[in-house]
Amino acid sequence: MASERITLTVPGPDGDREVGLSSPNRVLWPELGITKRELAEYLIAVSGPFLAANGDRPVSLERFPEGVDGERFYSKNPPRGAPAYLETVTVRYNSGRRHPQIVLTETATVVWAAQMNTVVFHPWASLTANTDNPVELRIDLDPQPGTGFSDAAAVAPALREVLAEAGLTAFLKTSGNRGIHVFCAIEPTHEFLDVRHAVIAAGRELERRLPDKVTMNWWKEERGERVFIDFNQANRDRTMAGAYSPRALPAATVSTPITWDELAHIDPADFTVRTVPQRLADVGDPWADVLAEPGRIDTLLEWWQRDLDAGLGELAFPPEFPKMPGEPPRVQPSRAKKPD
Numbered sequence: 001m002a003s004e005r006i007t008l009t010v011p012g013p014d015g016d017r018e019v020g021l022s023s024p025n026r027v028l029w030p031e032l033g034i035t036k037r038e039l040a041e042y043l044i045a046v047s048g049p050f051l052a053a054n055g056d057r058p059v060s061l062e063r064f065p066e067g068v069d070g071e072r073f074y075s076k077n078p079p080r081g082a083p084a085y086l087e088t089v090t091v092r093y094n095s096g097r098r099h100p101q102i103v104l105t106e107t108a109t110v111v112w113a114a115q116m117n118t119v120v121f122h123p124w125a126s127l128t129a130n131t132d133n134p135v136e137l138r139i140d141l142d143p144q145p146g147t148g149f150s151d152a153a154a155v156a157p158a159l160r161e162v163l164a165e166a167g168l169t170a171f172l173k174t175s176g177n178r179g180i181h182v183f184c185a186i187e188p189t190h191e192f193l194d195v196r197h198a199v200i201a202a203g204r205e206l207e208r209r210l211p212d213k214v215t216m217n218w219w220k221e222e223r224g225e226r227v228f229i230d231f232n233q234a235n236r237d238r239t240m241a242g243a244y245s246p247r248a249l250p251a252a253t254v255s256t257p258i259t260w261d262e263l264a265h266i267d268p269a270d271f272t273v274r275t276v277p278q279r280l281a282d283v284g285d286p287w288a289d290v291l292a293e294p295g296r297i298d299t300l301l302e303w304w305q306r307d308l309d310a311g312l313g314e315l316a317f318p319p320e321f322p323k324m325p326g327e328p329p330r331v332q333p334s335r336a337k338k339p340d
Helices: 036-045 047-054 107-115 149-165 192-209 276-283 298-309
Strands: 005-010 017-022 027-029 059-063 073-075 087-092 098-103 118-123 136-143 170-174 180-185 227-229
Touching (some): 107 118, 136 192, 192 227
């Protein structure tokens, strides 16, 4: 018996496109009964701000063929049978290998991604015109066990002040889970390693100001009940859920841009696939001008050099990365050999 299939008419810059959706009644979020069709309709409803935040850049698709409770895998490269209008850009990975990666350019490509059972969209911090140099400085405020969203929300204004002192304007969004993502538009004058160092400099400054609330420790055993500044999310080919991307969590939450005035009283659980379209209709997109006035990371890089001169060196990279210059040993402190 042939599987059920429908066709959605999707408007775009070159006119309407017909995008097929197989198994539209497949339930992706079992607790709420949200189907593949409802996901596609959500993405159409938010496509304007979604594409503004996630389009024209390499993107990885986190796909869930059996729903969010099932197995997941990532698609970076265009799969066989992708539509002719799906665009790609060649990127360089940390290994030095180069390969084409998916780019979302219009609503039809986003709906096609839903057809491929994509739930979470992971955009790079750089645009297709220059994939090596980010246009965003991204800081992930990651609450550790014993802390939660309210702890990240208490830390975020202090981070905003640090970034403002460095000449950067900070925007924020919920992660869709317990954390907060802080973004600053930057001129694409530096490559990923420099931007990572800028994030480390900002994180170290914040940690100095709030040592009981913030940690830069890479090893979980050293973080305690604090908010971790996940500096490694600034690396090349390391991404976080994009703005207006759903999350693969039972409540179908969405990583949602918010204003600084909202931060103290919002509940991230309120922003879901079913509620965010109405929120956009009511309050608009807080990130409408997120890239309008990019800053520079020069001051943060001066802070990075200041800390180097003071004896604070490079920090650990993720395990899949090649060994980096000046990097400390990749072994957790409790397992490190003690000197005789």
